[in-house]
Every structure is written in C-alpha cells, then in structure tokens.
Amino acid sequence: MKKYFGILRKCSLFDQIEDQHLIAMLSCLGARRAEFDKKYTIFAEGSPARYFGILLSGSAQIIRHDYYGNRSIVSGVVPGELFGEAFACAGEQTLPVSVVANEPCEVLLVDSTHVLHTCSNGCEFHRRMIYNLMRDMARKNIMVYSKLEITGKRSTREKILAYLAHMEQQTGKAEFDIPFDRQELADYLEVDRSGLSAEISKLKREGIIDCRKNHFVLL
Amino acid sequence: MKKYFGILRKCSLFDQIEDQHLIAMLSCLGARRAEFDKKYTIFAEGSPARYFGILLSGSAQIIRHDYYGNRSIVSGVVPGELFGEAFACAGEQTLPVSVVANEPCEVLLVDSTHVLHTCSNGCEFHRRMIYNLMRDMARKNIMVYSKLEITGKRSTREKILAYLAHMEQQTGKAEFDIPFDRQELADYLEVDRSGLSAEISKLKREGIIDCRKNHFVLL
DNA sequence: TAAAGTCTGTTGAATTTTCAACAAAAGGAG
DNA sequence: CTCCTTTTGTTGAAAATTCAACAGACTTTA
Numbered sequence: 269m270k271k272y273f274g275i276l277r278k279c280s281l282f283d284q285i286e287d288q289h290l291i292a293m294l295s296c297l298g299a300r301r302a303e304f305d306k307k308y309t310i311f312a313e314g315s316p317a318r319y320f321g322i323l324l325s326g327s328a329q330i331i332r333h334d335y336y337g338n339r340s341i342v343s344g345v346v347p348g349e350l351f352g353e354a355f356a357c358a359g360e361q362t363l364p365v366s367v368v369a370n371e372p373c374e375v376l377l378v379d380s381t382h383v384l385h386t387c388s389n390g391c392e393f394h395r396r397m398i399y400n401l402m403r404d405m406a407r408k409n410i411m412v413y414s415k416l417e418i419t420g421k422r423s424t425r426e427k428i429l430a431y432l433a434h435m436e437q438q439t440g441k442a443e444f445d446i447p448f449d450r451q452e453l454a455d456y457l458e459v460d461r462s463g464l465s466a467e468i469s470k471l472k473r474e475g476i477i478d479c480r481k482n483h484f485v486l487l
Numbered sequence: 488m489k490k491y492f493g494i495l496r497k498c499s500l501f502d503q504i505e506d507q508h509l510i511a512m513l514s515c516l517g518a519r520r521a522e523f524d525k526k527y528t529i530f531a532e533g534s535p536a537r538y539f540g541i542l543l544s545g546s547a548q549i550i551r552h553d554y555y556g557n558r559s560i561v562s563g564v565v566p567g568e569l570f571g572e573a574f575a576c577a578g579e580q581t582l583p584v585s586v587v588a589n590e591p592c593e594v595l596l597v598d599s600t601h602v603l604h605t606c607s608n609g610c611e612f613h614r615r616m617i618y619n620l621m622r623d624m625a626r627k628n629i630m631v632y633s634k635l636e637i638t639g640k641r642s643t644r645e646k647i648l649a650y651l652a653h654m655e656q657q658t659g660k661a662e663f664d665i666p667f668d669r670q671e672l673a674d675y676l677e678v679d680r681s682g683l684s685a686e687i688s689k690l691k692r693e694g695i696i697d698c699r700k701n702h703f704v705l706l
Numbered sequence: 707t708a709a710a711g712t713c714t715g716t717t718g719a720a721t722t723t724t725c726a727a728c729a730a731a732a733g734g735a736g
Numbered sequence: 737c738t739c740c741t742t743t744t745g746t747t748g749a750a751a752a753t754t755c756a757a758c759a760g761a762c763t764t765t766a
Contacts, residue, residue, distance in 0.1 A: 354628035355629065357624075358625035361629065365632070384618070398617065398618075398621065399603070399617070401621065402617065402621045402624065405576075405621065406575075407577045409624060414583075416561065416634065416635060416638070419635070419638065419639060420559050422557075422724080422752095424752080449713070458639045459754090460753060460754050460755075462717090462755080465716080481762095642721095643723075668744090669744060669745090679723060679724050680744090681744090681746080681747090682724065682725095684746080688745065700732090
C-alpha cells in the first residue's frame with residue numbers, strides 16, 4: 269500500500285495525518301484497492317451508496333443518464349479526489365449517479381460507516397478525518413454550485429466562456445488543458461455537440477480564445 | 488430563546504440533542520438572533536462567509552446575479568433549515584451567492600468556527616453536532632445534484648416536468664404548492680418567464696397537469 | 707502501412723427559446 | 737370600493753439551439 273502514499277498524502281481526507289498513522293487507519297477503515305479498465309463502471313446509478321472511493325490513479329467521471337439515455341457529465345475525478353462520499357454520508361440513499369473509469373483506474377474503496385463511527389480501536393485520528401471529510405464535502409458543495417453557475421447560463425457561448433473562466437481561475441493560468449473531449453464538454457455544459465463546436469470556432473475567429481484539441485488559451 | 492425550540496428541534500444540526508442541552512449549546516455557539524424584512528439581504532454575495540444561518544421563521548431564497556443582473560434562484564430556504572453552512576465550513580471563502588428574505592424572517596446566526604472547533608467547555612455534544620452538520624452537508628450536496636438534474640434538461644417542458652416530478656417525490660403527493668411565483672420558477676429553472684407560462688398552459692391543455700397559481704396537480 | 711473506427715467541424719432545416727410588448731387578472735393600499 | 741401595482745398569460749418576430757448528415761482529421765488496430 270505504501271506505493272500510494274504519494275497520492276494519499278494529497279487526499280483531503282488525510283490532511284495533517286502522518287504516514288505512520290495512515291497504514292493503521294486504512295485497515296481501520298476497511299479500505300480495499302480495486303482496479304477498473306477504461307469505460308468500466310466503478311459505481312452504478314441505483315446501487316446502494318455504502319462505500320465511497322478515493323481515486324489512486326487514472327481518471328473517472330461522474331455521470332448520469334436520463335430516460336432517453338442522454339448522458340450528462342456532472343464532474344471529472346482526478347487522482348487523490350474522493351467520489352461518492354456525499355451519497356455515502358447522507359445515509360439510506362442509493363446512488364443517483366454513476367462513476368465511470370475514463371481510463372484504467374485504481375481506486376481505494378472505503379466503507380463510509382467506518383469513517384463516520386469511531387473505530388473500536390478508538391484511534392484519535394478519526395476526529396481529524398471527520399473534520400477533513402466535512403471540509404471536503406463543503407468544498408464539493410461549492411464546486412457543484414460552480415457547475416450550477418456555468419450550466420445555468422442561457423446560451424452555449426456564455427456556458428463556454430463561464431467554463432473557461434472557471435478553469436482559468438482554478439488553474440491560475442490563461443492557458444490550460446480541459447479534461448473533456450468535445451462530446452464530453454457538451455455533455456458537461458448540457459448543450460448540443462455540433463452547436464458547441466460551431467460556437468468554439470466562432471470564438472476562435474473572433475480572437476477571444478484559441479484552442480487546439482483540448483488545450484485552450486484565453487486571449 | 489425558548490420560543491424557538493419547536494423549530495430548533497426540527498433543525499438537522501440539533502438532531503438527537505435534547506432541549507436541556509440546547510440552551511447551553513446555543514450560547515456556546517455564539518448564536519445570535521436577527522430579523523430581516525421582506526426583500527432584505529441576509530447574506531450578501533462577496534461578503535466573508537464566517538457565519539451560517541438557521542432560519543427560524545419566514546422564508547428566504549439563495550440567489551445569484553450574473554454580470555447582466557439576471558437573477559438565478561439556487562434554492563429556497565424554509566424554517567429549520569441551515570443556509571450558508573457549506574461556505575462557512577469550506578473556510579477562507581467569500582460567499583458566491585446571496586441569501587434574501589422572501590418575507591419577514593427571523594434567523595439565528597452561528598459562528599462556524601464555534602461549531603467546527605470543540606468549545607472550551609469541552610461539551611460532548613459537539614461531536615454529535617459535527618456529525619449532524621456533516622450529514623446536513625451531504626444532503627445539501629444531493630439536493631444540489633437534484634437541481635443540476637432538473638436544470639440540466641434541455642427544454643423548458645422537460646425542466647418543468649422534472650421539477651414537478653421532484654416535488655411529487657419530495658412531498659409524496661401528486662398535489663402540492665410550489666414555493667415560487669412564475670418569475671421565480673423561471674429563475675430557478677433558468678428559462679424565460681413568458682416561455683414558462685406558455686409551456687405550463689400547454690401542459691394544462693394537454694391534460695398532463697393542472698394548476699392554479701402556485702398549486703400544482705399531476706394528472 | 708493500410709484499414710477501420712472515432713472525433714471534430716460544418717452546414718441547412720426544423721424546432722425552441724428568447725425578447726418585447728401588451729392586456730387581463732389578482733393583490734394591496736388608501 | 738377604487739386606484740395602483742404586481743403578476744400572469746398571450747402573441748409574433750428574432751435569435752439560438754437542436755438535429756441529422758457528411759467530410760476531413762486523427763487514432764487505433766491488425
């Protein structure tokens with residue numbers, strides 16, 4: 269498990285918890301490692317939400333399908349991030365979303381009840397971890413609000429610009445890669461793919477942005 | 488403060504905490520009561536997010552304005568609910584939204600740092616409260632996901648139906664009042680008001696729903 | 707390297723949404 | 737009760753989005 273310490277140290281759940289305690293905690297949490305190939309479903313919509321995940325490597329997406337099979341991408345997941353924790357912590361819920369591997373993934377599955385209730389060993393790091401988990405959820409909350417702000421825009425153009433502005437703010441740079449291809453970006457922004465492509469071309473012609481594939485520059 | 492016990496008992500933050508401990512806790516939290524008239528801003532977008540609120544009476548809305556002043560309603564707040572807690576718990580944030588009184592309101596303002604850090608009295612109910620707060624945030628998270636699902640629909644018609652289905656599920660009844668007037672519903676669903684009215688009329692003509700003002704029936 | 711498959715940009719037509727303006731209905735104030 | 741204000745429904749025109757179809761660019765696989 270030691271090979272994952274680099275990632276786990278960056279995971280907000282273990283903030284200010286030292287390596288020496290990590291191993292004990294992981295077993296205490298009943299954490300187990302799992303692998304998923306590209307396109308595989310890590311968590312399936314509708315299944316019980318007892319476990320949450322920590323992405324160790326690869327990348328994943330949180331998605332939802334409506335009655336007609338239209339895909340909507342809620343967010344991407346990068347290594348070190350938690351996923352599904354809100355559903356696990358709310359209790360008595362089934363998952364309203366799926367989590368799908370975007371490329372081969374390694375994940376750590378954690379039983380949420382082990383986090384929420386102090387372990388029988390009475391280890392004192394639980395308190396820290398619960399605090400960390402709370403802050404993580406607060407931040408996730410804010411992230412979802414951001415998405416609401418982006419997809420709440422009325423036009424495709426405004427959605428694109430709001431998304432790019434958000435990425436600029438998050439990376440601190442006017443030049444960055446986005447984690448989506450065109451279809452995925454469309455599914456994230458809740459717009460039509462061809463309309464999205466057309467609008468991106470227009471923004472390029474107007475000299476507002478530049479991009480090549482998934483690399484964008486704000487001018 | 489005793490007159491508010493009825494409401495506070497329903498507040499998720501105080502789940503399983505008995506009345507006798509409540510008074511001590513409230514002072515321990517540095518909670519203070521405040522009143523706001525209709526249309527008054529309880530929390531302003533951009534201001535520091537140190538306090539969160541508990542609505543004691545009245546009703547409020549969490550809203551956001553974009554550059555052009557377009558209003559977007561993120562959610563409504565009813566008595567007993569917390570608001571602003573995610574922003575306060577994420578730390579180092581300013582509010583990305585405003586909270587506005589929809590009618591005369593009484594609120595309890597709570598200093599988030601008092602909740603997150605065990606009080607000097609070392610009262611044991613903090614643990615329970617932190618647990619409650621975490622579950623509250625997890626649920627809020629899920630609520631925002633629901634909103635994302637509703638507003639993520641591509642057409643006005645689908646948004647209306649998704650919203651009404653959500654209300655039906657939440658109330659458990661096919662007949663209910665919605666907490667919005669037409670303009671507010673439009674701002675919540677992120678659509679044009681006149682288009683919304685037109686679509687509601689159409690749904691009525693088609694015999695899919697019935698409504699009078701803000702009372703809706705799913706047929 | 708060639709072939710097959712996927713992703714992206716373009717286009718035009720059909721559909722929808724937005725916008726602006728107005729009139730009817732409902733609610734509130736005096 | 738009447739006047740005034742706010743809310744709601746309707747309409748038509750303008751603008752934007754979606755849809756379907758296709759061609760070229762890029763990837764992957766055999």
